[in-house]
Amino acid sequence: MNNVLICDDEKDIVNALEIYLSSEDIKIFKAYNGREAIDVIQKNEIHLALLDIMMPVMDGISAINEIRKISNIPVIFLTAKSEDTDKILGLNVGADDYIVKPFNPVEVVARVKSNLRRYTMLGSAVKKESAYKLNGIELDDELKQVFVYGEEIKLTPIEYEILKLLIASPGKVFSSKEIYLNVWKNSIYNLDGTDKTVAVHIRHLREKIEINPAEPKHIKVIWGQGYKCE
Numbered sequence: 001m002n003n004v005l006i007c008d009d010e011k012d013i014v015n016a017l018e019i020y021l022s023s024e025d026i027k028i029f030k031a032y033n034g035r036e037a038i039d040v041i042q043k044n045e046i047h048l049a050l051l052d053i054m055m056p057v058m059d060g061i062s063a064i065n066e067i068r069k070i071s072n073i074p075v076i077f078l079t080a081k082s083e084d085t086d087k088i089l090g091l092n093v094g095a096d097d098y099i100v101k102p103f104n105p106v107e108v109v110a111r112v113k114s115n116l117r118r119y120t121m122l123g124s125a126v127k128k129e130s131a132y133k134l135n136g137i138e139l140d141d142e143l144k145q146v147f148v149y150g151e152e153i154k155l156t157p158i159e160y161e162i163l164k165l166l167i168a169s170p171g172k173v174f175s176s177k178e179i180y181l182n183v184w185k186n187s188i189y190n191l192d193g194t195d196k197t198v199a200v201h202i203r204h205l206r207e208k209i210e211i212n213p214a215e216p217k218h219i220k221v222i223w224g225q226g227y228k229c230e
Contacts, residue, residue, distance in 0.1 A: 002116050003045055005029045007037040007063070008052040008078060013101075017050065020105040021112060034058030038066050042136045042149055046073055048116055050108070051095075053079040061093055068094045070136075070150040074115040078103070132167045134229060137209060137218060139167055148209050158183060159205045162198075166219060166229040175226040202227060 004026050006014045011032065018028045029044060031037040035058045037051060049067070053060035064075055074096040091098065097111055130141040138147040141164060146153045155163065161183040165174065174182075176198040202221075206213040220230055 001025055001027050002047045003027045003029060004112060004116075005031060005037060005040050005046045005049040005051075007031040007034070007040075007049065007055070007060075009033060009055045010052075013052075013078070016105060017108060020109050024109060024113065026112070034060060034063030034066075037063050041067055041071055041073075044135075045133065046071070047119065048074045048076070048112060050076050050078055050112070053077055061089065064094050074119050076108075076111060076115060132164070134167050134170050135218060137163075137167060139164055146209075153208050155205070155208060158201050159208070162201055162205060163209070163219075166227060170229050173222050173226045173228045179227065198227075 002025075004021055006017050006021075006028060007030075008014050009032050014030050014032070018030065022028055029040050029046060031040050033055045034051075037049065038058075040046065041049065051060045051063060055063075060077060060079070067073075067075065075094065076097040076099060077095045078099055078101060080101040096115055099108060099111060132139045132141075136149045139145075144160065146155055146160065146163065162179060165179060165182050176195040179198050180194040202219060203213070206216050206219055209218055210216045218229060220228055222228060
């Protein structure tokens, strides 16, 4: 199932498009201004965005400039303007397609499916075995790089391996012993004190990837069981 974001300050348009797209085995996420759209994309795996240009708080042009810093998903602009200059502006800032209001919902569905198909065929929507993305965190195991909401974060080798282990199996709870056995590998001589060792490294990792380490959003502790990535 593909995840599509619909962002328009006119709720009737959002609701109408939701009805048409949901019938195509598409999960819909909704937003009503550019800032909300960016927040949705940061927190969820979105495969395509339908984005209005004229919106309060943050318009579509400003929003796509921010989106392109963290994602290369297809973006289709929705707008009441039909001038060629607006079309050119939209394409120049990174839009993949352009639909003028009023539009035929059937045409929108066709454009969405076409862009999703192209995106998938190019491989952008397929998670490589060496690349992991979860809730704003991106880990590229080939380049050994970690990005949190588009900003590169420097981790120690141990912190990196712990994060990779957890992010590769979202929702799975790993005990301290399991983390130690997977991460420390060849240096396993004594499993005494593994709880404390792992806890220290988890704390340091949280300090680097969490906005508020005291209230972690990414790495959760399951008391008496272990740790998991939400």
